[in-house]
Amino acid sequence: MSVLVALRTGATEVPGRGVVDLSGTIGKTPGTGFAWAGATYQVDRPVLSDFLGHLRRQAQIVTPKDAMYLLYLAGIGPGSRVAEAGSGSGALTTVLAYAVGDEGSVDSFDRRDDFLEVARRNVASAGLSGRTRFHRRDVATDGLEGGPFDAVVLDLPEPWEVLESAKATVRPGGRVATYTPTYNQLERTVRALREQGFQDVRSLELIERELHVGDGGTRPAFDMLGHTGFLSSGRRGP
Amino acid sequence: MSVLVALRTGATEVPGRGVVDLSGTIGKTPGTGFAWAGATYQVDRPVLSDFLGHLRRQAQIVTPKDAMYLLYLAGIGPGSRVAEAGSGSGALTTVLAYAVGDEGSVDSFDRRDDFLEVARRNVASAGLSGRTRFHRRDVATDGLEGGPFDAVVLDLPEPWEVLESAKATVRPGGRVATYTPTYNQLERTVRALREQGFQDVRSLELIERELHVGDGGTRPAFDMLGHTGFLSSGRRGP
Amino acid sequence: MSVLVALRTGATEVPGRGVVDLSGTIGKTPGTGFAWAGATYQVDRPVLSDFLGHLRRQAQIVTPKDAMYLLYLAGIGPGSRVAEAGSGSGALTTVLAYAVGDEGSVDSFDRRDDFLEVARRNVASAGLSGRTRFHRRDVATDGLEGGPFDAVVLDLPEPWEVLESAKATVRPGGRVATYTPTYNQLERTVRALREQGFQDVRSLELIERELHVGDGGTRPAFDMLGHTGFLSSGRRGP
Amino acid sequence: MSVLVALRTGATEVPGRGVVDLSGTIGKTPGTGFAWAGATYQVDRPVLSDFLGHLRRQAQIVTPKDAMYLLYLAGIGPGSRVAEAGSGSGALTTVLAYAVGDEGSVDSFDRRDDFLEVARRNVASAGLSGRTRFHRRDVATDGLEGGPFDAVVLDLPEPWEVLESAKATVRPGGRVATYTPTYNQLERTVRALREQGFQDVRSLELIERELHVGDGGTRPAFDMLGHTGFLSSGRRGP
Numbered sequence: 001m002s003v004l005v006a007l008r009t010g011a012t013e014v015p016g017r018g019v020v021d022l023s024g025t026i027g028k029t030p031g032t033g034f035a036w037a038g039a040t041y042q043v044d045r046p047v048l049s050d051f052l053g054h055l056r057r058q059a060q061i062v063t064p065k066d067a068m069y070l071l072y073l074a075g076i077g078p079g080s081r082v083a084e085a086g087s088g089s090g091a092l093t094t095v096l097a098y099a100v101g102d103e104g105s106v107d108s109f110d111r112r113d114d115f116l117e118v119a120r121r122n123v124a125s126a127g128l129s130g131r132t133r134f135h136r137r138d139v140a141t142d143g144l145e146g147g148p149f150d151a152v153v154l155d156l157p158e159p160w161e162v163l164e165s166a167k168a169t170v171r172p173g174g175r176v177a178t179y180t181p182t183y184n185q186l187e188r189t190v191r192a193l194r195e196q197g198f199q200d201v202r203s204l205e206l207i208e209r210e211l212h213v214g215d216g217g218t219r220p221a222f223d224m225l226g227h228t229g230f231l232s233s234g235r236r237g238p
Numbered sequence: 239m240s241v242l243v244a245l246r247t248g249a250t251e252v253p254g255r256g257v258v259d260l261s262g263t264i265g266k267t268p269g270t271g272f273a274w275a276g277a278t279y280q281v282d283r284p285v286l287s288d289f290l291g292h293l294r295r296q297a298q299i300v301t302p303k304d305a306m307y308l309l310y311l312a313g314i315g316p317g318s319r320v321a322e323a324g325s326g327s328g329a330l331t332t333v334l335a336y337a338v339g340d341e342g343s344v345d346s347f348d349r350r351d352d353f354l355e356v357a358r359r360n361v362a363s364a365g366l367s368g369r370t371r372f373h374r375r376d377v378a379t380d381g382l383e384g385g386p387f388d389a390v391v392l393d394l395p396e397p398w399e400v401l402e403s404a405k406a407t408v409r410p411g412g413r414v415a416t417y418t419p420t421y422n423q424l425e426r427t428v429r430a431l432r433e434q435g436f437q438d439v440r441s442l443e444l445i446e447r448e449l450h451v452g453d454g455g456t457r458p459a460f461d462m463l464g465h466t467g468f469l470s471s472g473r474r475g476p
Numbered sequence: 477m478s479v480l481v482a483l484r485t486g487a488t489e490v491p492g493r494g495v496v497d498l499s500g501t502i503g504k505t506p507g508t509g510f511a512w513a514g515a516t517y518q519v520d521r522p523v524l525s526d527f528l529g530h531l532r533r534q535a536q537i538v539t540p541k542d543a544m545y546l547l548y549l550a551g552i553g554p555g556s557r558v559a560e561a562g563s564g565s566g567a568l569t570t571v572l573a574y575a576v577g578d579e580g581s582v583d584s585f586d587r588r589d590d591f592l593e594v595a596r597r598n599v600a601s602a603g604l605s606g607r608t609r610f611h612r613r614d615v616a617t618d619g620l621e622g623g624p625f626d627a628v629v630l631d632l633p634e635p636w637e638v639l640e641s642a643k644a645t646v647r648p649g650g651r652v653a654t655y656t657p658t659y660n661q662l663e664r665t666v667r668a669l670r671e672q673g674f675q676d677v678r679s680l681e682l683i684e685r686e687l688h689v690g691d692g693g694t695r696p697a698f699d700m701l702g703h704t705g706f707l708s709s710g711r712r713g714p
Numbered sequence: 715m716s717v718l719v720a721l722r723t724g725a726t727e728v729p730g731r732g733v734v735d736l737s738g739t740i741g742k743t744p745g746t747g748f749a750w751a752g753a754t755y756q757v758d759r760p761v762l763s764d765f766l767g768h769l770r771r772q773a774q775i776v777t778p779k780d781a782m783y784l785l786y787l788a789g790i791g792p793g794s795r796v797a798e799a800g801s802g803s804g805a806l807t808t809v810l811a812y813a814v815g816d817e818g819s820v821d822s823f824d825r826r827d828d829f830l831e832v833a834r835r836n837v838a839s840a841g842l843s844g845r846t847r848f849h850r851r852d853v854a855t856d857g858l859e860g861g862p863f864d865a866v867v868l869d870l871p872e873p874w875e876v877l878e879s880a881k882a883t884v885r886p887g888g889r890v891a892t893y894t895p896t897y898n899q900l901e902r903t904v905r906a907l908r909e910q911g912f913q914d915v916r917s918l919e920l921i922e923r924e925l926h927v928g929d930g931g932t933r934p935a936f937d938m939l940g941h942t943g944f945l946s947s948g949r950r951g952p
Contacts, residue, residue: 029386031410033476042476044411045388047313065444068306075285078316078339101316101339148267150283172269173282182931183449183456183659190451203449206303209940211421211441211468213428217896218421224940226923227933230449238271238280420693421897447702455658462702464685465695505862507886509952518952520887521864523789541920544782551761554792554815577792577815624743626759648745649758659925659932666927679925682779687897687917687944689904694897706925714747714756 198234436472912948
């Protein structure tokens with residue numbers, strides 16, 4: 001079991017464990033072990049999978065395989081300025097904010113206050129608030145604002161409604177990437193990307209298959225998530 | 239068609255296009271178009287997919303889906319200090335160096351001079367040499383050197399031979415991730431990870447299925463790459 | 477290499493081999509070897525895969541995995557009376573005629589003479605003409621004829637146009653199964669099956685992954701057919 | 715809900731429904747409806763999926779997609795003489811006995827009395843006892859008996875132990891097909907098939923993906939069985 005807490009001097013409340021003084025671990029090498037109340041613990045620097053593993057969930061969240069590949073399709077890396085709609089529970093926002101690093105930024109849009117509230121808390125728990133701005137806005141009707149962005153990532157039911165605005169706010173050469181669960185949404189999104197003149201339009205899905213290595217040998221796992229979503233992307237021309 | 243060149247004042251040789259003066263585009267917004275010899279071009283800031291698309295290939299290279307998920311499994315992001323073995327053609331090295339940003343570093347090991355030479359050129363073409371160090375070293379016999387690393391990524395035929403050294407050079411809480419094409423290698427790697435005491439050991443593969451949206455409707459593409467490799471990972475305890 | 481010929485007394489023309497007297501093999505145990513012109517041959521009783529492997533192809537043909545599962549979904553076995561539309565190259569017709577045995581029958585409909593001609597020849601080569609009747613008919617406009625059938629199998633672009641007729645000609649409790657390449661066709665077919673009151677409506681696809689066992693170990697094959705078609709089925713109520 | 719009962723004159727006990735006189739439905743067209751105790755029922759002629767859906771299960775049973783493709787790989791159809799080991803719960807036995815028709819036969823071997831007992835009852839429920847013989851026998855040590863068979867199907871943990879016997883009892887040109895859950899078993903089986911001189915040795919798996927057509931559109935189902943088993947086959951030479 002692991003928990004996600006911010007180290008501070010003085011008492012820290014550790015969910016499910018009570019209050020503990022973690023002052024002594026500050027400045028220590030990540031991964032250092034310490035003893036407390038008769039058990040051994042390890043203070044580690046969290047990585048992306050730790051953040052995603054501790055998310056509060058309000059909406060269905062993107063899977064890591066899809067989130068990581070969206071980064072690739074959208075050309076997102078350290079320094080990127082990214083727009084995202086919608087915020088949802090902030091899972092994808094967290095991945096984006098993690099990947100853009102200190103020099104990058106994420107503008108995340110959602111029309112629902114409850115989603116924004118959860119997303120904001122999740123991004124704050126990951127220590128990524130400094131590079132993330134949340135906006136309450138219905139991008140389907142009012143469009144994205146700000147920019148120019150290096151990339152626009154759309155994780156909402158009707159991405160085609162936002163493509164004109166995405167094209168207007170992403171810089172020339174920038175990418176738009178979308179994530180949609182049904183073939184119908186995928187098809188309509190791809191046709192809209194083409195109509196808007198986006199280049200290098202492509203679509204795919206990633207199927208994750210866990211492998212089980214046991215005493216009896218190695219085989220794919222019996223349990224499997226049959227479907228998550230389809231990814232599409234396009235690149236704005238000059 | 240796109241080419242990967244470094245912008246400079248004066249004449250620039252563009253492969254397949256001759257010599258052109260690109261001075262005027264320096265400092266312009268990425269994606270800006272310009273006319274030359276009767277045609278229109280666009281100068282863009284390259285992203286990861288551009289780097290991978292222009293790699294010189296000496297060995298089989300990792301696919302983007304696998305490279306991106308290896309980042310996730312190994313907990314790699316901006317600021318990470320990463321060791322990689324072997325270098326191969328430098329495709330995975332490029333992904334790692336891109337993801338760690340200016341603050342991170344990649345130490346890449348290979349025992350073959352020809353691979354190191356190609357990898358070094360590919361990483362240089364991507365402008366990522368400053369954060370990457372190449373080492374000629376047979377890690378199976380001599381082990382990794384340097385560290386402590388936040389993550390060790392193994393893309394070589396017998397990763398189990400390097401796990402003891404990986405454990406010694408990755409920091410407590412750091413991750414080891416491997417990439418192997420056969421079930422036999424996967425099984426032996428997973429058993430070795432467990433024997434070495436790594437935690438949260440898991441294995442999986444990602445199957446990429448392209449979608450085709452045409453006049454007649456939407457369907458998965460007929461052509462498909464049936465297999466790339468299996469990913470495994472583990473986390474060093476305290 | 478194998479060839480498909482009918483054994484007879486006297487000279488038999490073997491494609492690519494010239495004329496040979498196979499009289500001596502008649503009545504011998506299938507699989508018996510014999511020498512001819514300095515080489516050794518084997519006369520075998522053909523099975524379904526032999527028939528499919530020697531088909532003349534005019535149209536895209538169904539894959540064995542899909543054909544076999546269509547038998548299952550449609551409840552087809554020895555003794556079944558089956559209707560099929562369209563005939564195409566007769567590949568699925570051959571599978572159906574093979575599975576229904578001597579006691580069963582297949583009525584196959586197509587509106588194109590060239591398809592019917594090829595299908596007829598392929599079914600004849602498999603020795604299955606006795607249980608198969610071909611009909612030149614546009615089932616989309618004129619409907620299926622004959623019946624009652626135990627099962628109706630639809631392998632044509634717009635199966636929903638034939639469902640009303642399929643329902644009228646399949647016996648109560650009988651099954652209709654369809655094979656369509658796109659999601660759009662699949663969706664429209666499933667909605668039409670439901671509207672027509674078919675029960676137990678289901679849809680699926682089968683993905684075939686070849687395994688490669690080599691000196692270096694075992695892995696999925698690199699080459700793979702990414703998509704064939706979607707299967708759907710329903711059962712007529714009382 | 716459906717139940718599997720044998721029609722007879724006089725009272726029939728219908729599991730979960732009490733005792734009913736079904737005499738009036740004998741000789742009626744399959745699928746005919748009738749009213750009883752205020753509700754409407756349908757008497758239908760069962761097909762293979764009905765038999766498999768009502769199996770008593772003692773051991774893990776083969777899935778329909780795999781069973782149907784084993785028929786194809788092993789060249790089994792109406793009239794085939796088939797050997798099977800082991801019997802397990804009789805699911806695959808039922809599929810084999812169904813496919814070979816009245817003219818064919820299935821010899822099924824198992825070393826466990828409890829499995830034989832369940833398999834025998836399941837095959838009897840499907841009305842296929844007449845063409846099926848069960849044998850209590852440890853084929854790994856004592857080999858198959860009878861033959862020559864057109865096909866031998868092996869669904870047991872160590873098929874390589876039975877391949878020599880399979881080769882001796884299958885006729886020249888006949889097929890052996892195996893079903894194994896792990897890569898280790900698959901690899902060892904394929905190597906043994908080659909060592910025994912079997913021809914056209916191949917291996918594959920079938921991945922079944924259900925499609926969901928709902929109000930919101932069409933997508934693959936979320937629930938999915940990630941793995942069943944690997945199929946291998948070979949053909950005995952002259």
